[in-house]
Amino acid sequence: MAKRFKLIDTAPKQETAILVSVVTPDITDQIAQDYLTELEFLVRTAGAQTVKVFTQKLPKPEHATFVGKGKLDEIREYAEAEEVDMIIFDDELTPSQLRNIERELKRKILDRSNLILDIFAKHAKTAQAKTQVELAQLQYLYPRLTRMWTHLERQRGGIGMRGPGETQIETDRRIILDKIALLKEKLKAIDKQNATQRKNRGELIRVALVGYTNVGKSTILNMLSKADVYIENKLFATLDTTVRKVVIDNLPFLLSDTVGFIRKLPHHLVESFKSTLDEVREADVLIHVVDISHPSFEDHIRAVNETLKDINALDKPTITVFNKIDAYKPAVEVDDNGEERTTTLEGFQKSWMAKNSSPAIFLSATNKTNIDEFRDTLYEIVSKMHNARYPYNNLLY
Numbered sequence: 309m310a311k312r313f314k315l316i317d318t319a320p321k322q323e324t325a326i327l328v329s330v331v332t333p334d335i336t337d338q339i340a341q342d343y344l345t346e347l348e349f350l351v352r353t354a355g356a357q358t359v360k361v362f363t364q365k366l367p368k369p370e371h372a373t374f375v376g377k378g379k380l381d382e383i384r385e386y387a388e389a390e391e392v393d394m395i396i397f398d399d400e401l402t403p404s405q406l407r408n409i410e411r412e413l414k415r416k417i418l419d420r421s422n423l424i425l426d427i428f429a430k431h432a433k434t435a436q437a438k439t440q441v442e443l444a445q446l447q448y449l450y451p452r453l454t455r456m457w458t459h460l461e462r463q464r465g466g467i468g469m470r471g472p473g474e475t476q477i478e479t480d481r482r483i484i485l486d487k488i489a490l491l492k493e494k495l496k497a498i499d500k501q502n503a504t505q506r507k508n509r510g511e512l513i514r515v516a517l518v519g520y521t522n523v524g525k526s527t528i529l530n531m532l533s534k535a536d537v538y539i540e541n542k543l544f545a546t547l548d549t550t551v552r553k554v555v556i557d558n559l560p561f562l563l564s565d566t567v568g569f570i571r572k573l574p575h576h577l578v579e580s581f582k583s584t585l586d587e588v589r590e591a592d593v594l595i596h597v598v599d600i601s602h603p604s605f606e607d608h609i610r611a612v613n614e615t616l617k618d619i620n621a622l623d624k625p626t627i628t629v630f631n632k633i634d635a636y637k638p639a640v641e642v643d644d645n646g647e648e649r650t651t652t653l654e655g656f657q658k659s660w661m662a663k664n665s666s667p668a669i670f671l672s673a674t675n676k677t678n679i680d681e682f683r684d685t686l687y688e689i690v691s692k693m694h695n696a697r698y699p700y701n702n703l704l705y
């Protein structure tokens with residue numbers, strides 16, 4: 309008798325997610341929409357699929373449950389009917405909000421911080437990035453420990469790990485605090501090692517690429533150094549600082565790529581990634597890359613400048629590179645009289661130049677448009693610095 313085989317689908321099922329955000333009066337609808345689009349991109353980068361978005365306008369997020377009771381019921385009904393795997397909130401939830409929401413919705417609950425940490429964990433490659441992510445994860449976990457202890461106990465081998473007179477939670481708190489202290493020590497040692505490495509690289513002029521995530525920094529680094537840097541249309545493809553020696557017309561300098569910036573970055577993450585930004589802090593010149601095809605690129609510029617200000621790097625000589633001009637879409641705005649105003653690329657360029665004195669280049673790394681102009685500008689700035697540093701030996705390598 310012929311055997312009948314049943315085909316079994318072995319491909320892992322993509323997890324589905326509902327996104328939830330609160331729109332407060334201090335942000336415009338456009339910004340609220342932009343945050344959601346960004347969250348959806350984060351979800352995709354993490355490997356899940358967004359199936360529904362819930363938003364609620366509130367003066368501020370509800371203290372106990374982030375959104376109101378009615379909205380929570382709506383979310384629960386939808387999640388149950390459609391069997392959605394997880395609900396993701398667009399802000400960092402407090403430990404008690406997380407507990408309350410979990411009790412109500414009985415599903416996996418994540419927040420923006422969680423999601424970013426997860427993506428960072430996947431992308432971390434060097435010891436430094438891995439240590440930084442682990443530290444941030446533990447700092448996130450510590451105040452939310454109540455529901456996590458069983459997991460930790462299991463990880464540590466369960467019974468027998470407890471100190472004298474400690475409850476399980478206390479044991480886990482101790483485990484976490486010990487681990488946090490250990491990771492901080494490890495990071496300090498790595499930082500020291502990196503500082504020595506930076507010193508040993510000699511006195512070449514140092515240029516750092518900075519910018520919002522996914523703007524094309526790695527593509528530009530590649531283009532200039534012909535290095536094979538990992539490029540992907542995902543957020544935070546670059547977590548580790550990459551440094552390349554670049555030579556333009558006999559002029560050598562160092563070029564580094566750093567972690568992309570993002571709004572609403574979890575506080576712990578900013579803290580633990582501060583040392584990654586040493587490369588930026590110690591650079592002589594910054595190349596601030598902007599994705600001009602993004603509808604909120606001006607907001608991104610502000611977010612990056614705020615971080616630069618935080619690390620005292622805002623006053624460094626900077627070239628602003630408006631990348632992706634091939635994909636620029638003229639912005640249409642309605643003015644106070646109800647008239648539509650279209651900002652063309654040329655129009656924006658003119659108004660930017662009128663307001664800013666530092667060099668700005670409009671280019672497309674993909675189509676190689678205006679690359680020579682960019683190289684020339686970079687050469688001019690770096691060579692001036694190089695010559696000032698080595699007045700008697702211009703061609704020092």
Ligand SMILES: Nc1nc2c(ncn2[C@@H]2O[C@H](COP(=O)(O)OP(=O)(O)OP(=O)(O)O)[C@@H](O)[C@H]2O)c(=O)[nH]1
Nearest residue numbers: 521522523524525526527541544545546568673674
């Ligand atoms: N249309 C267009 N896309 C570009 C251009 N330059 C880069 N990209 C695309 O933008 C995406 C992100 O590029 P990356 O170079 O990885 O960006 P990044 O800023 O290093 O990203 P992070 O490491 O995530 O911060 C990729 O899909 C690139 O192919 C450009 O000039 N035009």
